[in-house]
Every structure is written in C-alpha cells, then in structure tokens.
Amino acid sequence: MMPFSPKQPESLLMRRCGLSREHRISLGRLDFVPDLSGALYVPELQTLLVADLHLEKASNMARRGIHLPPYDTRASLAQLQAVLKATLPQQLIFLGDSFHDNDARERIDETDLATLRDMTQRYETIWITGNHDSKPPTDIGGRVVDEVMLGAIALRHEPKALGADEFEIAGHLHPGAGVSQRGRYIRCKCFIGNGTRIIMPAFGSFTGGLSVSAPPFARVFGEVDYHVWMLGERAIFKFPRKRVS
C-alpha cells in the first residue's frame, strides 16, 4: 500500500504563517507583532526579524553520516518567502545562526541560492553574525554586522546582561514552552518577552525548542517574570511564566 498520496497537500509544505491580530509585544517604545511562523514584524519601521534559520543543517549532519532529508533549506526558505509576501517589509534582519556553519555556502543548492539572492535584492537585508555563522557568505547580498540598533533596541544573536534603560532582541536559545491541560501536555516554540528583552524562537525547519525551564533561560532571566507567546498551529497564545514549563 502506498503510505501517502503522492500529491503534496499545500498545508504540509510549511508551518502556517500569519501575523497575530491580537498580540503585540512591546519593547523600547516599539510594538512588535509576532508571526505564527516565528518571525517578528515591526510595523512602524516596516522591518521583519528572523532568528536562527540554520540553513544547511541537514547537509552539515550528513558529513557525519547522518542523512536527514536534504530539504530543510528549501522548506525554511519557502516559509520565509510566505512571510515576506504577507508583510512586504522594507528591511529584513536575521538575528544570527542563519547558516548552520561557515561552510554552508559551499553546500547550498543552486535553486536555494537563487532564492536567497532574489530575496536580498528585494529587501534591504542585514545578516547579524551568530555562533554558528561567524562569517556568513558575502556573495549573496545584504550587509553583515555583529550587532545593530533598532531605535533604542539592540539586536544581537546571543542575549547579554542588560544595564538600566537597555533593550535587546536576541535569538540563539531556541525557546519552547509547554502547557498541561486536561492531562495532555502541549509543547511549541515561543517568544519570550519581559519589557526589557525579547528572545525569538528559532525559525529554521530543522530547529526545535528548548524548554524555557532549562538552565540557559534561568541564566538570562533569573527570577524575573516574563510572558511567553506560544506558536500554536493556527493561532498564538500568551501565558505568564508560572503557567508554562
């Protein structure tokens, strides 16, 4: 028996995307609109933020004999294009770890490369460096920086200790959260925000979520309260810190 129909259902090609109608995450006098895909949109500046794409993760692992489906880059880019089409930003900022490693450029497929170049032509693109891609490729367009300011807010890959009146948006940690309800445990990627910083979920198709109760988050937030915005299948849900694990 054929396991599944050979036709590919549209909805399966990617996670759903769409800007949240009801949720706004405020930070440093700016309003941010979370997108179901894990991107963050700033209407006032027509800017789209995306963290931790980890392009070419599968081919990186293939070098060690782990042959994951080589479709992750294509799936991530398709998802990204869908968000871009919906938001049509002026500016597109990647918060680091856009490529899974510094050699990713050598492995990327021609079709995907063309998609990336087309994207940087259409949108003013900034690549923030990350621990995985300290040297993002320079021949695909866009500007490479270590950090960049968005108004009063610093955009960087890894969260830092903040002084008074400092604001930050970072990625790196791949936050995920879980909620127990009716004896079932539901887990998804999430945004974390507490008025001084936002941690973005990982966008890449082969990136998962690390529980917000894991030690790295405690090191960033300590005992400070925050909210999470969980990415459901069709909607985003907001919970206080004490409700999730």
Place this chain on the structure above:
Amino acid sequence: MSELPPIFLNWFAKRGWTARAHQLAVLEHAVAGRSALLISPTGGGKTLAGFLPSLVELSEPHERVGIHTLYISPLKALAVDIARNLEAPVNEMGLKISIETRTGDTPHSRRKRQRENPPDILITTPEQVSLLIADPGAAHMLRHLKAIILDELHSMVTSKRGVLLSLALSAVGTFAPTARRIGLSATVADPDALRGWLAPSGEPPVPLVLGTAGAKPIIHILKSEERVPWSGHSTLYAIPDIYAAIGQARMTLIFVNTRSQAEMAFQSLWEINEENLPIALHHGSLDVTQRRKVEEAMAAGKLRAVVCTSTLDLGIDWGDVDLVIHLGAPKGSSRLLQRIGRSNHRLDSPSEALLVPSNRFEVLECEAALQAASENAQDTEYPAVLKLDVLAQHVLGRACGGAFDAGELYAEVTRAWTYRNLTREDFDRVVDYVATGGYALKAYEKYAKLKRQADGKWRLSHPLLAQQYRLNMGTIVEAEMLKVRIASVKRRLGRRVVTGGRSLGELEEWFLSQLSLGDTFLFSGEVLRFEGLDEFGALASRAFGVDPKIPSYQGGRFPLSTYLATRVREILGAPAKWKTLPQQVRDWLSAQRWKSLVPLSHQMLVETFPRAEKHYMVCYPFEGRLAQQTLGMLLTRRLERAGAQPLGFSASEYALVIWTVRDVSLMISTGRLSLQKLFDEDMLGDDLEAWLAESNLMKRTFRNAAIIAGLIERRWPGKEKTGRQVTVNSDLIYDVLRAHQPDHVLLRAAWDDAADGLIDVHRLGLLLKRIKGQIVHSALDAVSPLAVPVLLEIARESIYGEAHDALLAEAAGILIDEAMRLV
C-alpha cells in the same frame, strides 16, 4: 530412537531420571542433521533437550576450532542463568566443553578473547548475534558451527527483534550452511508458523517435536463479597481478599498489566499489612539494584509476595511460588498460561492461580480466559515479517562485516522466512537509503555511508561507521527515560536549594515533563513530590499522608487478544452460559436484556440515546482499545460529514462511545444516516490516510523506525549534550519528509508499523468485515446498563481530534471568556 552414550545414561541414572521422549526425539533429528521445533510447557526439560545433541557431540574428544553451538535467549539474565545450569551436568560428567556467555555486559577484553579463541558453546542474545556477524572475523568464528538453539522462540518472533534475528540467522547460514536450528517454544496456537520461520525459505518447515503436557492448572476467579466496580482498572475493592490469599500461600506472585497498577496494588497491600508480611514490588522502571535485591530475596525464599509486571514474565525460575494472582483481566490466554506457569515450576503438580477482575466487563473476560486456559487454548500471534527499517539496520551491519555484493545479499536476505516476499526493488531502495539516505534529491553522494568498489561490491566508507552501528543497533526503542532521584530540599539564604541523592529508577520523560512543581505521584512504592529537573534527571522528595496524582503510564497495557474477544462475545451472546457468572454481573446483563438488547456473538450492537443535552452513540466491537480508538477517529470524521456534529469520543477495551450535538437516533430513523454505510470498510481508504498523516501516533511510529534504521541516533544517558544543536526532533524530520518525499522508504516503514501496531488497522479491517450486515441498532430513551462502564471512562482521550489549539485556547482561558460573554 537415538541412544544416549553411556556417560549420559549414567548421569541420568545417578539422578534417578531417564531421558524424556521429546529429548530423544530432538537428539534423533539432530543426529540426522535436521533442524527441529520443540514445543513443550515450562518445566519439561526443554532447555536440556536443546543442548543434549550438542553435549553428545562435544563429549567426543575434539579440537576447539570455533563455536560449535550458539544458544540464543531473549533475556540477558536468562543467558547467565542457563550458563550456570549447563555447567552442572558438564562438570558432573567430566566433559571437556567450554561454555561462555556474551551479552551487552560482556567486557571488551572477553569479547576479544572469544574472537581469538572461541568457546564450544556461546550463550548469547539476538542483538549479540547481529553484532557477531557485523564483525569481520565472523566467518572465521562461525565456520565450524554445528547448532543454533533458539530459546523462548515464541516470544521473540512476534516483534522486530525476531525479524532482526531471522536476518542474522540467514547470515549465519551463509557462514555455516549445515548448522541445524533447534527452536524451543512454549505452547502456541499455530506451531506451523514457527516451523516455517525456522527453515530457510524455499525449504520445507522443520519437523515438530511435542513435549508431554503438564498437569492442568487450577484457576479460580475471585468471588468477592464486595461490589465489582462498573469501570476502571483498579482492583482496590478486592485488596482485603488478595491479602487473605497471600496469607494462606507460601509464596505468591501478583501479576498486573501496568506499572501504575503495580504501584497502586503494592501500596494498598501495605496499608492493610498488619502482619507485616514481606511483600515486594518489581517492575521495569525500578532501579536495577532494587530489582536484583527483590530477585535475590525471592530466590532465597525470604518473601511472601511480589507485585510485578511482565518483567517477571519469561522463563526465569525464581523459587518456590505456589500461587499466582492476576490483577485485572489477563488480556490473552497465552499470557495467562505462561504467567500461571510461574507457580510450581514442576510438570507433574498443577499450578494454582486466582484471577481478580477489575470491572464488570473484566469478569466476562476472566471467565473467557479461564475457559480457554482449561482447554489449553492459545491466542494466535503471528510472527512479524518484512520490516524495512530493520532491514536497513541489517544491511549496514553486514557492510561492517565486509564488502557485500548486492545480488548475493538479496539472496541471503530472502532466504530468511520473514523476508521471503521482499522484492528486489525494495531491497535496492533500502541499500540506497543506507548509502545516501534514499532521497530523490541526490545531495549526499559525497557523504555516502556505503560506496561501490571497482568490483561492484558495496563497502563501508569509513570505519567510524562500524562503531556508530554498534552503538545504535537493536530494535528495542524505549521512550526517553529520565532518572528519578530523591531530592533534599534546604533553605539557604532564604532560597530553596534542591540537590539530588539516591536514584529510585527511571520514568518516561513525557510523563515527568507534564508534572508541575509540587505534584505528587506514586513511584517505587512511595508517594513522591515533584521537585523539579536538573541536568541529571528528575528530583523528588517523599510525601507523606497525601493522595498521589497517579502516573498514567503508556507502557505495559496489552490489548485484548482477538481470541479472548471472540470468547467474551460468545459468553455475552449465550445467556445460558451466564450461570457461572457472579450474581451482580448476571443482574447487570439481565437488566441490559430487558432495557436494550444483548447481541448474539456474531452481531455488533449499536445503541443511541440522549443524555444531558447531548446525544450518544455506543457500539460494542470488543476489539481492544487501539483498534477502537482508530475506529473512533474515523467515525467522528464521517459523522462530521454527515452533519451529526460529533463532540468527542472515548474508547475502552470493549466499547466505543461518541457524543454529538445532533440527535443520531433521529438521523437513523429518518434514513439520513445509515449505520451500514457509517461502518463500511471504505473508511480504511481516504479517511484513514487523511487522519493518519496529521496524527501524533504516526510521528511516534516514525521516530521508532528512524531510530532503528539509523536515521537518528539513539540518545545515551549521560552522553548527550543539551541536545539543541546536536539532534533534530524526529517530528520535524517527519514533517519535512512528508512534504517533500512522501514515498520515502522510512515513511513506508512507519506506515506498516502503525497499521499493525498503534492503530491496529489490521484488526479494525477484520472487524469491519465481520460486522457487515450484522449491526443491530437499539434506540433508547436513556443510557443502557452495558453503556455505563464506557460512559464512566470518558476521560482524557475524549477530545475530538488532536485538539492542539483548542486545548491551548482553553488553557489561556479564551474559551471560558467566549462562553461567558453576554453578547
């Protein structure tokens, strides 16, 4: 009949024994160079029968030139036991035979020695045989192999473990084509399947030898004065009766079906243990040292009772058990017979057993099991066959042993009975998968695991891959487990500091991850309070005098066997047979006959009735929870399309209930809904496919297949990093693969598994066929007596679909807001 050499006859005579007929029959087959299957009940000298031909051959002066006999048992503990038991006759007869074991615990130095200087008899487990043939020295070690003994064969062939073993046997057959295979098995319903399994495909099934049947077991069903509950799986009502029975026996084994039942029964027994009887607990999640302690105390006769799960199922002889109590229905007659076999491990004296039903349906089931056991009737369990993920693992293993020719390996693989129907096309796809992942997009040629040599043979591209194979091989995929340790909670500078202490055992990660700080649960016979997670696992403190939030383990719940299900339907359909049932159960069934109707054994009853502003439809297929859950998923989809607006469903072992907004009785009476059409077999087409693709069950099955096939590595406790960058969640792989290559070999493997495993499509298909034209409908004004148990069980799984976002919305309080809004 073959004659035993004098030295053996003397040995038997010295013990006052004579060799049994089946032992001599096996010997005769072996001497003639034939394989054989011996089926004999526990305690019949079965293992000795398997070894006797080898011992006779090895009693002749011989040079040690390689392994003579390979003995394979499913349990590590059994291997060590057997080696010890075999040493006795060998030493007493003064035979010069070297016997060694090789299990996962065998140190590297001993393995190396075994390779250089192999013993005459090697006692080992199925996984070790695969590892053996993945060794470049395998041909050398096995070239003089004469015999392979497969113990507890019945328990191995039904799983992927057996499938892997059959591939390994086929490979061993390449190195030692004349080696005989002696299969040892408990009584099974269909010996022919095992006879076929043992022979290389294309050859006739191996001859069958039957041992003498043991004394018939004496089985009772507990007749409690207490009220038998309507539903649920706890046998708490009967704890005083059980305690009384323990008091009267020397040593009691109390079997339960799940670990949570074990925990609960153990705690309840101790609550009333006024005489301080030594009662212990034994299940697979407990710490190994704790389990070993219990086993030793048992063997030493220091215990009066042990509450245990299937961890004590297989043929280990622990001591002087004279009573087996089974809490809850045994779910299958073969399982019951084997568990009863634990008591009086001697052939001539009857075993004694007591069945304790946990609810009214289980009374019927226990009655059915009792009848089956008294006729020694077995459930039919079919050997598992043709698993593509297992084949992938085996192909990599063969490459670790040296370069292979694809055509030759295909021939070898299809000589295994389990792969006799494998097509060359599928075989080549599996090889392609092992080499480069099997993707349409050929991205990994340069990272291939297998490369073609100039002579056309496939070889391993890097020696490190062999090391990876050794770490990841095997077919048993456990749920991810975390250690549970006792926490000490201190206050330091006003802050709570929790540190970990002694380990209590392991629990499933998914279970622990849904606990909140302070939640209490029952584990290791104690009520524990959850204190959080650290990098080593979970921390918990002892909680006293509180009611635990009992863990609901997924593992350890067996579905009702088809055979018992048929018998239960027969009892139900023949009121004349009700007279053996307890009065309260008889009253319940009589009330059902009066208020609704009782179906004949070949019919399926469907009841519809209104209750509390909802409409209910209950059907009674008696096909086990898994098949009925799948049926529930599919029926709700269909009812949705028919406009009945289903709200949810719940499945028990016996019945399925669906509740709707619309009046289903009315829809049926006005002809807008046809039950025959609703239950038509065509639901196994598009509906099934559409549901499955999105289902979490499918993702779980895929994960298992992906681990077995080596796509994702197993996680080894202590060796993993935080995991974020190192591993990719198998759900994400599933989604991407499903979208970009829906015909991938691993998706097929996962589908095949789901079909006869978690979703039991096979059984559902048989059900739909069986009830065609046999559905009887009873439209009622109110709930029927038969429907009460399943309505009481409506609980956690009663949410329609996977309901991901609905639950999140509810948790976020949105639904309540919507419901309470005035406009």
